[in-house]
Amino acid sequence: MMSQSNSEYDPIHYSKKAIGPPPAHYTCYRCGKNGHYIKHCPMQMDKSVEAPKPIRTSKGIPQSFMVKAEPGTKGAMLTSTGEYAIPAIDAVIV
Numbered sequence: 130m131m132s133q134s135n136s137e138y139d140p141i142h143y144s145k146k147a148i149g150p151p152p153a154h155y156t157c158y159r160c161g162k163n164g165h166y167i168k169h170c171p172m173q174m175d176k177s178v179e180a181p182k183p184i185r186t187s188k189g190i191p192q193s194f195m196v197k198a199e200p201g202t203k204g205a206m207l208t209s210t211g212e213y214a215i216p217a218i219d220a221v222i223v
Contacts, residue, residue: 187214196220
């Protein structure tokens with residue numbers, strides 16, 4: 130009776146270890162490509178290649194508080210219209 134009541138809590142039922150290839154929707158967060166987990170990323174071995182920085186989006190910030198900017202500007206975010214902008218308060222400081 131005791132072994133049956135504890136069988137549900139056996140670690141094999143809740144192990145999170147990735148087995149096999151990743152699902153089709155999985156994207157490696159280091160290189161941004163599909164087909165491998167981050168543990169097996171080819172960029173992990175090659176330290177000379179810098180990982181691309183993710184593009185920040187300006188979710189939750191009203192358009193009236195944003196000032197248009199160039200894509201390379203420090204703190205530039207992608208707006209819902211597809212343009213780059215920085216918050217107006219940061220534009221005053223810079």
